[in-house]
Amino acid sequence: HLAQKNRQYFQSQALFVINLLSSPGSGKTTLLEKILHDCRNHCHIGVIVGDLATDNDAMRLLHQGAPIMQITTGNACHLEAKMIAQAVQQLNLAQLDLLIIENVGNLVCPAAYDLGENLRIVLLSVTEGEDKPLKYPTMFKSADIVIINKIDLSEAVEFKRDIALSNIQKIAPQAKIFELSAKTGQGITSLLAYLLKFKTPFLETSKRTR
Secondary structure, rough: OOHHHHHHHHHHOOOEEEEEEEOOOHHHHHHHHHHHHHHOOOOOOEEEEEOOOOOOOHHHOOOOOOEEEEEOOOOOOOOOOHHHHHHHHHHHHHHOOEEEEEEEOOOHHHHHHEEEEEEEEEEHHHOOOOOOHHHHHHHHHHOOOEEEEHHHOOOOOOOOOHHHHHHHHHHHHEEEEEEEOOOOOOHHHHHHHHHHHHHHHHHHHHHOOO
């Protein structure tokens, strides 16, 4: 199983891997820009960006100074473990301790594809409405973390927070929920603290067995 091979390889490299998923326009790239900027003094991050076409997102992220690898999938609506295995060969993993994979914007296909990640984050923006978890249960059931993004727009779009939280908890009771605005930075600190706390014991174990 290629995803498991990826996972074992990442562990041998003491690399913690996050798979970031959402529908198009939910704010994945803006969130990544914020993470790269705010974490630059805490850990070394690399990013793999998956898109059907164009390298626009990758070019945006390059401005943060992190190593970025672009995968253009063409007609494929998701990334696969094989694509990741090939892409990481282009990155110097010895210089990284965190790899974030920005998956293709899609709440259907990517849910079924394990890439070998340690943590799966699903991003939901308030502009998408409260019922996304009910419409796309497979994706949300697979999440370790669900982020409600663009909370600065909640009032403008009349986002019903209580209903959204209830829907997430109903479909994905296992998921830790964070509410934030990648644009303004509100709520980012608690997410980053959690990710760094989650990552540290894993890396210490990996480095001991390296």
